[in-house]
Amino acid sequence: MAEAMPAAPSLIGRRIRKLDAPEKASGRTRYIHDLEVPGALHAKILRSTEIHARIVAIDTSAARALPGVHAVITAADVPWQRPIGVGKDHLPLKTDRVRSLRDEIAAVAADTEEIAEAALRLIRVTYAKLPVLADVTAAMAADAPQLHEGRPGNVAMTFDYAQGDVAQGERESDVVIEDVFRLHYVTHCCMGVSGVIAEFDPAGNLLLHSNTQVPFLHKREFAEALGIDPARIRIIQPPIGGAFGSKLDIYPFEPIAIFLAKITGRPVKLLFTREEEFLASPTRQPVLLKLRSGCRRDGTLTFRTVETVHDNGAYTSWGATTPFVMMQTISSLYRVPHCLYHTAAIYTNNPYAGSFRGYGNLQATFAVEAHMEKLAEAVGMDGLAFRLKNAQTAGEVTPQGMQFKSCGFQQCLETAAARSDYLRKHAAYAAQQRAPGPVKRGIGMASMLHVGGGAKIYPSDGCGTILKIDDFAHVTLMTGASEIGQGSETVLAQLVCEELGLPLEAVTVVNNDTDITPWDVGVHASRTTFIAGNSAIGAARKARAKILAAAAQKTGLTEEALGLAGGCVVRRASGERLFELGKFLRGLHFSDRAELVMTTFYYEPPSRHQDREFKGDVSAAYAWATQVCEVEVDSDTGIVRLLKVTGAHDVGRVLNRLGIEGQIEGGVVMGQGYALTEDLMVDHGVIRNPNFRDYKLVTAPEIPEMDITFIETLDGEGPQGAKGVGEAPAICIAAAIANAIWNATGTRIYALPFTPEHVYRALHGAAAPPAWTGGA
Amino acid sequence: MSVNCDIAFTLNGVPRRLAVPADMSTLELLRDQLGLTGTKYGCGEGECGACTVLVDGASVNACLMFAVDCDGRELVTVEGVVAGATGQRLRDAFVASGAVQCGFCTPGFMVQASHLLGQGRAGGEAEIRRGIEGNLCRCTGYRKIIDAIATAAQGGDHG
Numbered sequence: 039m040a041e042a043m044p045a046a047p048s049l050i051g052r053r054i055r056k057l058d059a060p061e062k063a064s065g066r067t068r069y070i071h072d073l074e075v076p077g078a079l080h081a082k083i084l085r086s087t088e089i090h091a092r093i094v095a096i097d098t099s100a101a102r103a104l105p106g107v108h109a110v111i112t113a114a115d116v117p118w119q120r121p122i123g124v125g126k127d128h129l130p131l132k133t134d135r136v137r138s139l140r141d142e143i144a145a146v147a148a149d150t151e152e153i154a155e156a157a158l159r160l161i162r163v164t165y166a167k168l169p170v171l172a173d174v175t176a177a178m179a180a181d182a183p184q185l186h187e188g189r190p191g192n193v194a195m196t197f198d199y200a201q202g203d204v205a206q207g208e209r210e211s212d213v214v215i216e217d218v219f220r221l222h223y224v225t226h227c228c229m230g231v232s233g234v235i236a237e238f239d240p241a242g243n244l245l246l247h248s249n250t251q252v253p254f255l256h257k258r259e260f261a262e263a264l265g266i267d268p269a270r271i272r273i274i275q276p277p278i279g280g281a282f283g284s285k286l287d288i289y290p291f292e293p294i295a296i297f298l299a300k301i302t303g304r305p306v307k308l309l310f311t312r313e314e315e316f317l318a319s320p321t322r323q324p325v326l327l328k329l330r331s332g333c334r335r336d337g338t339l340t341f342r343t344v345e346t347v348h349d350n351g352a353y354t355s356w357g358a359t360t361p362f363v364m365m366q367t368i369s370s371l372y373r374v375p376h377c378l379y380h381t382a383a384i385y386t387n388n389p390y391a392g393s394f395r396g397y398g399n400l401q402a403t404f405a406v407e408a409h410m411e412k413l414a415e416a417v418g419m420d421g422l423a424f425r426l427k428n429a430q431t432a433g434e435v436t437p438q439g440m441q442f443k444s445c446g447f448q449q450c451l452e453t454a455a456a457r458s459d460y461l462r463k464h465a466a467y468a469a470q471q472r473a474p475g476p477v478k479r480g481i482g483m484a485s486m487l488h489v490g491g492g493a494k495i496y497p498s499d500g501c502g503t504i505l506k507i508d509d510f511a512h513v514t515l516m517t518g519a520s521e522i523g524q525g526s527e528t529v530l531a532q533l534v535c536e537e538l539g540l541p542l543e544a545v546t547v548v549n550n551d552t553d554i555t556p557w558d559v560g561v562h563a564s565r566t567t568f569i570a571g572n573s574a575i576g577a578a579r580k581a582r583a584k585i586l587a588a589a590a591q592k593t594g595l596t597e598e599a600l601g602l603a604g605g606c607v608v609r610r611a612s613g614e615r616l617f618e619l620g621k622f623l624r625g626l627h628f629s630d631r632a633e634l635v636m637t638t639f640y641y642e643p644p645s646r647h648q649d650r651e652f653k654g655d656v657s658a659a660y661a662w663a664t665q666v667c668e669v670e671v672d673s674d675t676g677i678v679r680l681l682k683v684t685g686a687h688d689v690g691r692v693l694n695r696l697g698i699e700g701q702i703e704g705g706v707v708m709g710q711g712y713a714l715t716e717d718l719m720v721d722h723g724v725i726r727n728p729n730f731r732d733y734k735l736v737t738a739p740e741i742p743e744m745d746i747t748f749i750e751t752l753d754g755e756g757p758q759g760a761k762g763v764g765e766a767p768a769i770c771i772a773a774a775i776a777n778a779i780w781n782a783t784g785t786r787i788y789a790l791p792f793t794p795e796h797v798y799r800a801l802h803g804a805a806a807p808p809a810w811t812g813g814a
Numbered sequence: 815m816s817v818n819c820d821i822a823f824t825l826n827g828v829p830r831r832l833a834v835p836a837d838m839s840t841l842e843l844l845r846d847q848l849g850l851t852g853t854k855y856g857c858g859e860g861e862c863g864a865c866t867v868l869v870d871g872a873s874v875n876a877c878l879m880f881a882v883d884c885d886g887r888e889l890v891t892v893e894g895v896v897a898g899a900t901g902q903r904l905r906d907a908f909v910a911s912g913a914v915q916c917g918f919c920t921p922g923f924m925v926q927a928s929h930l931l932g933q934g935r936a937g938g939e940a941e942i943r944r945g946i947e948g949n950l951c952r953c954t955g956y957r958k959i960i961d962a963i964a965t966a967a968q969g970g971d972h973g
Contacts, residue, residue, distance in 0.1 A: 229916065
């Protein structure tokens with residue numbers, strides 16, 4: 039075969055079909071709910087019926103006696119259990135006290151779910167009620183009971199950050215404004231409910247089928263919680279029915295299933311009901327935020343002073359650490375010379391917050407972008423010019439220490455404004471505010487900064503890859519990266535195929551078994567394409583170098599004169615096919631020096647890690663976006679319709695266009711839900727709407743028209759120039775809608791969500807703006 | 815323990831006779847007794863559409879229908895949908911349009927979409943949007959699902 043052929047087209051930027059889509063669309067994919075393990079028992083958890091109480095007695099005798107029940111356990115049966123979670127303040131089974139309605143008191147393993155449920159109803163718990171800390175004000179009161187030992191004032195965590203001198207910044211300001219913002223509870227609503235299957239093999243090794251986003255770090259956490267050797271834990275992730283940050287921590291149901299498996303000697307499967315999913319999953323962190331900002335007459339920002347108080351709920355998960363991201367937006371989205379930031383996360387008897395797509399950034403952006411709009415108006419500038427004047431550019435190092443090597447922020451602003459006709463519409467709609475009729479239109483803008491090159495949350499941010507090529511030129515890519523529906527398996531295969539000149543069908547991705555795949559810190563922080571992508575490219579390049587070296591030896595040509603394309607070794611210059619790759623590899627495999635297994639690790643490049651004052655760099659690259667929302671507001675009903683979202687996203691480079699469009703569209707609609715429809719109603723510790731009838735997700739008729747432009751800044755460190763994008767699209771929507779409602783009506787609403795009743799009250803002067811109750 | 819009832823019905827074109835507990839849902843019958851796990855539990859109260867099946871041509875939430883009420887009826891699940899020409903066209907369009915992310919809601923959308931196509935109710939954007947309003951998706955923002963159904967309605971995938 040020596041015929042010439044045109045150079046194979048690059049796969050980068052193409053619409054690549056998701057590898058697992060055909061089986062998912064056919065109903066053939068087996069999620070954790072669909073797995074049958076021979077001999078498995080079914081587990082159910084008894085949760086508290088009191089919000090805050092001492093447990094006086096638990097009587098499990100009737101439940102234990104029920105036929106078909108194999109084990110009923112309480113804290114007394116597992117005296118060796120250890121606290122779990124980010125704050126290590128949370129025992130899987132509660133000993134003498136419950137602190138929220140979700141609290142786990144007992145658990146049953148039985149032959150069927152029905153028997154397990156019947157057994158739960160036979161357990162008698164006697165409580166002695168304690169005062170309920172229904173909000174942060176109650177929890178911060180001088181005489182409030184302390185929810186956790188060693189946590190005076192019910193303070194779970196605090197964060198402080200300072201740059202410059204805000205007093206000086208205020209003196210230099212021509213305009214100073216201060217407002218209080220209130221951000222509400224929402225929850226992930228993954229379509230697949232939570233679940234786990236735990237079993238011990240005959241040698242005593244633990245096998246977990248788990249939906250975790252963090253398999254390797256969770257091995258250690260489970261080992262610590264159970265007092266066993268982490269090397270004896272294997273985690274397999276079946277296909278996951280949505281995650282969005284919800285599976286970043288371990289939760290009581292997982293150790294409880296393991297306890298039951300250990301005690302019964304049988305595999306144990308535990309699945310939530312949807313109601314349980316609402317009651318016992320993490321939430322997004324609700325925040326009360328006071329923002330004081332200033333600028334000069336010419337529109338230069340001078341300072342920001344921020345105080346926030348977070349309702350931590352009864353236990354500490356990742357939600358408490360979201361200030362780490364919030365302060366980045368406050369200090370570094372725009373150039374602000376002076377910043378002071380203080381946060382306290384306060385224990386209450388409410389549901390506890392975890393991580394959720396955007397990780398505090400939706401809350402921070404909501405406040406910051408409201409003030410950008412208000413300050414612009416105060417100095418008589420349009421919102422676009424005011425933002426452009428203060429927007430970061432490539433090459434800047436912010437006072438916090440973040441380095442913006444690639445930055446398309448100004449281009450995002452200009453593109454989104456131009457494509458949405460922002461300036462003309464903004465002026466036209468403002469002029470219509472007093473026009474007759476209840477229905478008004480408005481347009482609003484907001485922008486965001488988010489990590490796009492991994493996140494240095496842990497001492498390092500690495501991911502490993504093992505790549506092997508068989509003698510039919512089929513590649514098996516073993517990656518530490520987890521697939522949660524976002525399409526990482528497809529984009530990693532695509533990056534490998536780009537290096538090796540192979541079609542997508544020539545790659546199998548193995549990404550879900552800790553016994554096989556190399557180490558990784560988990561799927562979070564929009565990091566997978568960047569970190570795992572770089573790692574996969576590294577392995578593919580090693581393979582390519584080995585193949586080309588062998589081909590050079592065989593042909594007498596230099597390695598530089600050779601290439602891989604269309605499943606062949608080719609002459610680089612002409613594209614002439616020299617060897618069919620499979621045949622060539624068979625030859626190599628039968629030689630004694632093939633070694634066609636490659637291993638690589640990618641770690642983010644060296645940088646100044648954040649210190650204890652949060653100064654330093656947190657990511658190898660940063661993603662930027664501007665989103666413009668156009669709305670229709672009906673002042674007679676309070677209904678806000680989101681008509682159109684015009685987004686411009688600096689994504690570095692588009693890899694899989696189909697995949698990235700899906701991420702943006704899904705994120706926009708999730709942001710729409712946060713702004714307009716979703717509201718987890720927590721009333722004195724009780725979730726009032728634990729179902730999809732009363733917790734409203736956006737449905738298909740309500741989605742906006744979406745016009746998305748990708749700004750390709752070709753990041754120097756990114757895989758093929760790409761940056762992370764998973765969280766970005768959800769971040770600005772609520773902030774942009776708030777600005778659009780202001781443009782439509784002249785009314786600024788400082789609290790989410792913009793549900794009809796809330797908006798109606800605000801428009802008719804019947805809703806007081808949020809008051810600061812976070813203490814002095 | 816509840817009483818068992820004998821039922822006879824057609825499932826994906828195959829006649830079935832079996833005994834089911836009187837309090838069993840059609841969702842449990844399909845998943846637990848017959849091993850057809852393409853039909854998903856998303857909420858158990860008819861709000862999410864992940865368990866959508868066709869019963870005598872009507873789209874139904876299997877979680878809200880007692881298994882005994884399958885007696886004498888014709889059921890089609892996602893497994894049956896993709897075995898037919900319309901289902902294959904839909905599957906190809908879902909794949910080519912990028913309508914699948916985590917995929918958990920996808921079988922419900924596939925069944926509902928086949929229902930819309932069968933009824934001639936996928937004629938335009940607004941009709942498709944209304945037609946899938948009972949199905950929730952948390953990943954895609956629906957855009958590509960709507961596109962996929964429109965593509966299939968026009969006769970093929972665009973890949």
